[in-house]
Amino acid sequence: MASIIESERRIIKLSVDDILNIVREYQKLTKDSCCYEHTREILQKTPLYIPEDL
Numbered sequence: 001m002a003s004i005i006e007s008e009r010r011i012i013k014l015s016v017d018d019i020l021n022i023v024r025e026y027q028k029l030t031k032d033s034c035c036y037e038h039t040r041e042i043l044q045k046t047p048l049y050i051p052e053d054l
C-alpha cells in the first residue's frame with residue numbers, strides 16, 4: 001500500500017503492487033484509445049485512487 005512521507009512536501013511512496021494496479025487500470029481504461037489526446041480525455045474523466053497505508 002502507498003504510504004505518505006511528510007517533509008516540506010508530501011511524498012507518496014508506492015509499493016510494487018500499487019504500481020502494477022495503476023498500470024493494469026491504465027491499460028484497461030485506455031485499451032480503445034486512438035491517440036494521446038484521446039487517452040488524456042479518458043484519464044481526465046476517470047479518477048484513479050490508491051489506498052493509503054496507515
